[in-house]
Amino acid sequence: MxxxxxxxxxxxxxxxxxxxxxxxxxxxxxxxxxxxxxxxxxxxxxxxxxxxxxxxxxxxxxxxxxxxxxxxxxxxxxxxxxRLVPWQEAGEEGRCPACGGFPDVGFLDEEGRRFYVCAFCDETWRAPRVACPYCGEGRADRVVFYAEDPFRIYVCRTCGERFVVQDLRLKPALDLPALRARAAWYAVAEEEDVEV
Ligand SMILES: [Zn+2]
Ligand SMILES: [Zn+2]
Incomplete structure (x- = not known):
């Protein structure tokens, strides 16, 4: 799958x-x-x-x-x-500075800083250290993560959403199709309640 x-x-x-x-x-x-x-x-x-x-x-x-x-x-x-239709609107807080879209995946750079990737145009921008991109939750005890190297899966305890990032310190080349497939896979696995 x-x-x-x-x-x-x-x-x-x-x-x-x-x-x-x-x-x-x-x-x-x-x-x-x-x-x-x-x-x-x-x-x-x-x-x-x-x-x-x-x-x-x-x-x-x-x-x-x-x-x-x-x-x-x-x-x-x-x-x-x-994703195939060019679009542009004012980027609000937490949204893509290029098109205004929301982020669907992210990565940690060589220094461990968090970045978002736009779900529509692939633009990347700096993300807060702790934040759920879906509901804005920013409390460290509400947004937790577990590592499945080279990925980190953030789970928001407030809205229940997951957010997958690739740790570039563990796997240097950002591979967006692979990362998005991984994010989709966790979503499917969660829905079917299987071990991942
Ligand atoms: Zn965008
Ligand atoms: Zn949330």
């Missing part, structure tokens, strides 16, 4: 950005993502339906701000499509 997720993320990371105007760009991006996923993992998006355009565009706006829609397959599909 981890291998499959990694292949899918690697393939998706190679798709070109769209140049059509919004919302046509989103429609094209959704098609491109579906084709790429079907080639690597036939059936992964099987049975996943897109809502009417009005709902879809509302979901896209909310997902940009960190609120994923219901349905794991649909949320994944929409997220990956949005």
């Amino acid at each position: 981890l291998d499959l997720l990694e292949r899918v993320h690697r393939k998706l990371s190679l798709l070109p950005k769209r140049s059509e105007p919004w919302p046509e760009a989103l429609g094209r991006a959704l098609e491109a993502v579906k084709r790429a996923v079907e080639e690597e993992a036939p059936g992964l998006l099987q049975g996943v339906e897109l809502p009417p355009e009005e709902v879809l565009l509302g979901d896209a706006e909310r997902l940009r701000r960190g609120q994923g829609p219901e349905g794991e397959g649909y949320a994944f599909w929409l997220h990956q499509a949005l």
